[in-house]
Amino acid sequence: MRRALPGFCCAVLFAGMARGQEVVAVLGSDIRPYQDAFESFKKELGIPVQSIIAQGDAVALPRGTRIVAAFGSRAAQVKYPSHIQLVYGMAPAGGVRDDRYDHPPVQVEMSPRMEDILQRLLSLQPSLRRLAVLWSSPARADEAGQFQTAASGKMTVLSIRIRDVSELSDKLREIKGSADAIWLLADPFLITADNFDIIKQFSWSNSLPFYCPTEGLVNKGATASISSSYQEIGKTLAVVVRDIQAGVDSPAQVFPAGMQVSLSRASAERTGLKVSDQELGRVEKLKP
């Protein structure tokens, strides 16, 4: 009760402050990644922002809400009033229908620009010539294609769709000998604990570096990640919101500005990745 009372008082105060608020944040859930991004969003925006957890098809927005910052696919797919300017991020599960809103929604992507990712991959692994890009959901097909376009002239990208976990092992065996490294798209249908375990075992036993779109996966055994942190995505969402408030047009697709490389020494050794000392010095998060 002692802990609950201050929380309750804050909530009441907060609710009062939020009345008439122009910007409201809607979170897909209370899980930590959304919370981390939201905290960063608030800090960057510098004003109190009410947050609502999406519970269904519709959300009761405070009167006067003009901009919704949605964190996660579930929050992004809520049917907001058509006058709302929707800005959303951390939504790899699917997009939002443009025709629902008067102003086109703005999406902050999960990962940095592909050109930047490829550039950092080449820095980490200069011998990289053939990159296998794994994905599963049809919604990620375009992204896989964009990777191929971005890599043009630098390396060959093998776009490999894993339709079903049962074919994952076979697809990985096909990669053997025809790729120098693996990149996982931020695809919720691909990145599951079981799939990850299979890919990790394959990568480790075949000395094939295995790169991921989030830092947390490096802790689970990936060689390295080239990513924008959840905090960075939240920060970028805030920048977009501020631009909109200032009347600056925003493109429909925005990439997070920050990019960080996390590298696991142990996984790098297991996957045969030898990183130069100079490059190691550039790695933002070096893990044992």
Add this chain to the structure above:
Amino acid sequence: MRFLLITLLSLEACPPAFAATPDDFEFFGYEKLTLEEAVNMKTGVATRSLVSARETPGVVTIVARDEIQNSGARSLVDVLHLVPGIEIGLDVQGNIGVISRGIWGNEGRVLVILDGQEYNDLGYGNLAIDRFSADSIERIEIIRGPGSVLYGGSAELAVINIISRRTGGAAAGRAAATYGRTARGEARKNLDLFYGLEQGKLKLSASAFVSHAVRSDKGYTDFAGNGYEMQDASALKSKNLNVGVEHGGFKGRVIIDEYKTTERDHFGVNLERPVRLEYSNHFAEAAYEFKLGESLTLTPKFNLNTQKPWNERDEFFFYDKKISRYREGLQARYVPREGVDILAGMEFQQDRAKVSDDTPAADFFPGGSMHAAYDNRAFYTQGQFDLPLGRLVLGARYEHHSVYQDAVVPRAAWTKAWERWHLKLLYSEAFRSPVIENIRLNTSIQPEKLSVFELESGYEAAQNLYVSATVFEMAIRKPIVYYADPVTSAEYYINSDPTGSRGVELLGRYKQGPHYADVSYSFYSATRNRAALYAVPGHSDALLGAPMHKAAFNVCVSPAKDWTVDPSGAWLAGRYGYYGADAAGSGLSRAFDNVLLMNLYVQKKDVFGRRGLSAGAGIFDLFNSNYAYIQTYDSGHAPLPSLSREYVAKLSYEF
């Protein structure tokens, strides 16, 4: 109530278990949780390789852990009440069992598997369906149709594949306590414990379950008009220890399961006092998956199952037999290229039975022996081929038994999933193998054979709405039918005249965020039934004890963060059964009133701000429907009342 309080207090003393860093699997897992995922949930139950439920060559229902938890299900029986085409009927000695599409499945026709272990008793093939805890289940996969090609002679009408709790990552634990009361007294006390650990290739899991419940708190009256109160005469006690280990390709499991019941209803005529029955079931399994080259996998597997089913030692009835089954199998899976998946396997199994030294000679095995041993050899194959026109699945199983005739069953299926809809056309044959007591009670017994046509179509009508419809027609030749003399307790098995059913199952599923609603309707007609012991006098389209119409629903609403409200239930209509006897001793049958079994369960997660701590409360059989289990064959047993309205409280803690 005291143990619930102690559990609550001890949990309060534990430190909160927050993850130190964001869990990316949690994030991606949450993002994945969409309607598409729910509809396309993968299952291996019908093929032994993971296939989308929309494309799997069987009519499959998958019930996930969240759905079980949100509904507050007290046992597996509560879950089965919500599955279309599946219902519960009455056997003898206070036992209930599964009905599938109108036909009595407890007679060794429905296979129940827990973590790969076949639970049907080796003496009669029965299920003892309420020995399973709902809280320890990760998910249930139900084939509402035959599975003999892959699973053999008990998987004739349906397969209920229960997968117990798993770790999602490194280490996880769970403790859950359930307490239930009716107006007349205590209804249940359950305690579930689970701990799992993953370190590199090593995966360990251990779960334990203890339950004390009662079948009913009402009064039972037999055909002769004699009655007794069941509150203190229908105890159901379960203890289960389940330990599994995986390392690389190795998988091992040990299960020790002890289930005890108390009954007075016996074979229909009440006993003078309650007696105890025991059903012990012990399993050990070891398997190893060898990968030979790029496309071939070989899996040798060894299982040992020892049982003492229906164990009763009293002045009314004596049954004390130890039965064991040893099985060794080798399965090969060959995937030469994408879209081709070929499975072939062989199994050898030996059933051995021994009566206790003080068993009366009349209960000895054929030839007056105290021992019996039967061998069975099985060969099976299945091919899955992805063709431009869809997925084609062809399979067959051959079994050679040391006593009865050989059995061969084929299977053919065509499935196709388009963007929004899918179609399945299935033809299967299946069989029900006689087991030890079938052979003892009728030495000329033969396997019964089933043939089934099924057509299923599903359509994603909107982003959040999925509907499907299934029609089926099944016929059983030479059905093995059990009956008992309610006065002398003498038991009989015969190969009866044919039986069968045809019908339809409709399903609608709506999902939006944390809210969902599953609604189903199922109907059967037994116009093909010629088995007199299953027939309803004057109603040739119905089968004893099986509701012709069933509508089930499970709705979950989350009105606020961490709260769920889950009304669920089943409406049963068109039930017929025997309720008494006339002066000449002939059974009297009638239509039973339609019943609505309505439950309401409310759950709060992260209680007291402590992540992983959940509390729930619910009311089961909200309208006190006066539901009773009806005997599914003409054997002189009056309907056995179920529990009346029960108030249930649950507390669980996950870390």
